[in-house]
Amino acid sequence: MSSQTRKFGQAVVIGGSIAGLLSARVLSEHFEKVIVLERDPFPSGPETRKGAPQGHHVHALLEAGLKVLEELFPGMPREMEGEGVERIDMARDAAWLQSGSWKTRYEGNVESILVSRPFLEWKVRGRVAALPNVELRQGISVEQLRLDAARTRVSGVKVKGPEGEQVLDSALVVDASGRGSRTPQWLEALGFGTVPQEQVRIDMGYTSRFYERPAGFDAWKILVINGRAPETRRSGFISNVEGNRWIVSLNGYFGDHAPVDDQGFLEFARRLPTPHLYEYIRQARPLTPPSLHKISASRWLHYERMARMPEGLVLLGDSVCSLNPVFGQGMTVAALGAKLLGDTLSRARGTPSGPPLELTRRFQKDLGKIVGLCWFLTTTQDLAYPEAEGHRKPGLKFLQWSFNNMIDLTSVDAHACQRFYDVLHMRKGLEGLLDPGFARALLTYNLKSLLVPRARRANLDTLPPHPSARGGKDAGRMDSAA
Ligand SMILES: Cc1cc2nc3c(=O)[nH]c(=O)nc-3n(C[C@H](O)[C@H](O)[C@H](O)COP(=O)(O)OP(=O)(O)OC[C@H]3O[C@@H](n4cnc5c(N)ncnc54)[C@H](O)[C@@H]3O)c2cc1C
Incomplete structure (x- = not known):
């Protein structure tokens, strides 16, 4: 936020998990006060909790997510390395x-x-709790959104906690309440219509x-x-x-x-x-x-397609899109969403009383582009199962065939593999796959796949050793500029 603009008043974040905590960190630069409302009690250490049961399971972090963490919490990944986390x-x-x-x-x-997911969340929570203008409130459930008198802007939330029901005023509400988000029902009840979903x-x-x-x-x-x-x-x-x-x-x-x-x-x-x-x-x-x-199911709620949304409300993380985790994208999408929220607020010219008009629409539209890449990668693979119920676009079968060839190509060609990682780890968008060298290699491989049996053009059997354990071209260094 520039020195000429004052901070906005109070922001409320629904959910104190990865997306909520990262949002609170970016909001702390733009609001006088940020209140994170979490239904669970926060564990005192790196433990799983009821509201984030996925903490029992493997959680890979993509490079783009790691970079956001490093930007928002300088030194934290290195600090974790000192505590047994490997880079x-x-x-x-x-x-x-x-x-x-x-x-x-x-x-x-x-x-x-x-x-592990609980360790990461615990470290992030510790950093966010230390911010002077952020308050983490546990054991509080958000029950409803409140609208202003004109019924065009969210003015706060109704909450239920140990002290009963209460209304909290807020210039911005961030819904980071995950897959179980109740915003679709709340918006419908408030007359904003149904949220389109895939x-x-x-x-x-x-x-x-x-x-x-x-x-x-x-x-x-x-x-x-x-x-x-x-x-x-x-x-x-x-x-x-x-x-x-x-x-x-x-x-x-x-x-x-x-x-x-x-x-x-x-x-x-x-x-x-x-x-x-x-x-x-x-x-x-x-x-x-x-x-x-x-x-x-993988589910994407298209807030960016709503005919009408109230101002003063944004949604990110799993409350917008919850994916089959097989590509390990969820936390990175949450991190990129939080960063986008910070960038959107920095760019926007608001009044001291509240964030600017059209913030909601602008944010959800830009977030849709980030989500779209992940949705494309995951569902292209999932829809190869005949049992997978979902919309199949024309050309999907050809795309899946080419996608499978691309994966096979990454088993034998380190340059192609690096292009794939660039996109998977969200260094680049899908345009990364249009790189002329890569596109040529894939085209040639597609043709080869028609003539050469798979076992002779891809590594189907041998677990590759660590590069230092072998010589040869692939053992050499390669970065994204290669
Ligand atoms: C089995 C599994 C494996 C996964 N593996 C990976 C992986 O490898 N890599 C990866 O990046 N992602 C992975 N994910 C996805 C990742 O866990 C999610 O994308 C990520 O946790 C989303 O974070 P979030 O903060 O949006 O939502 P959540 O983590 O779901 O948090 C929502 C929070 O909101 C709280 N809450 C809900 N409703 C209310 C309310 N009304 N009031 C107050 N609080 C409320 C909940 O208690 C919870 O703490 C995996 C998911 C699963 C299920």
Whole structure:
């Protein structure tokens, strides 16, 4: 906020999870006071809680998300490294069977950190709680939005907590209440109409548990086993996390969920598209019982398409779009949403009494562009399953065929792989795939796929070693300028 403009009054954030906390951090630069309202009690340490049950499961952070964290909380990722969180190069340190072929490994400088979700949230919460103009209120549930007399602007929220019901005035309300957000019902009841939504039904189940990480293990730092749709429905992850632990998550589509008993969990792992994950965990020591979480569908609420929205309200994180987490995009989209909110407020010329008109529409429209990339990547893959209920656009089959070829190409071509990581890690938008060199390589590979059997043009079988363990072209350094 420039020195000529005064801060706005009070902002309220619904939800004290990743999106809510990051929003509070950016709002603290623009508002005199920011109040975060969270239904759960906040745990005193890095523990899972009822309102964020996904904390039991693997949470990868894409590079763009890490960069936002570093920008908003200087020094925090480095501080976490001192506490057992590893900073990695995804291109080098991940062993990833994607859609049935192993990604080539090389020095690619695709940065990420390996951290459990509760630990990350706890660190972020600590930083936000220390901001002088932010107040975190726990055990408070937001029950309704309040409108001004003209019924065009949200003027606050009605809340329920230990002291009963209360109304909190607010110049801006940020809904970061996740997948269970009640804004669609509230807006409908207030006469703003129905929020258009898209969804792709997946009936996915994640079953996860922590293991002790075997001492001295360094073949990879994160292992992902993901078969080709629609032939296989199962995936598995092992990720190093703080505390010298592995988090192991097994997932399956359409009700094919890993059981929560020891034997059933192992048996599910044994029947993944390759036995690697099973071989790694069968001798390892479990630290927690398996825990199951179900995700019925990926869902995108298109607030940017609403004919009428009240001013003074914005939504971000899972309250807008909650995705099949298979590409690990959710926290990064939340982080990019919070950054966008800060940028939008910085650019906007408001009055001291409140954020400017059209802020809501502008923000939701720009957020839609960020969400769109993730939605495209995830649903293109999910809609390859005939059971996946969702809208199939013309040309989808060709797109899926080319997408699968692109994935196979990344198993043998480090330059192509780096272009893919650029887009996946949100360094670039989809235009990153239009890079002339990449487009040419993919076109040639598409033709090759018509003539050469898959097993002879992609690495389907061999888990690639760490680049330092082999010579050759792919072992060389490569950054996004390559
Ligand atoms: C199994 C699984 C694995 C995942 N893996 C990854 C991954 O690898 N990488 C990744 O980036 N993302 C992953 N995600 C997605 C990620 O967890 C979400 O995108 C992210 O948590 C969204 O954050 P959020 O703050 O928007 O919502 P949430 O984390 O859902 O938080 C919403 C908060 O709002 C509170 N709340 C709700 N209603 C109210 C109310 N009325 N009043 C007050 N408080 C309220 C809730 O208690 C909660 O704390 C995964 C998700 C799942 C389910």
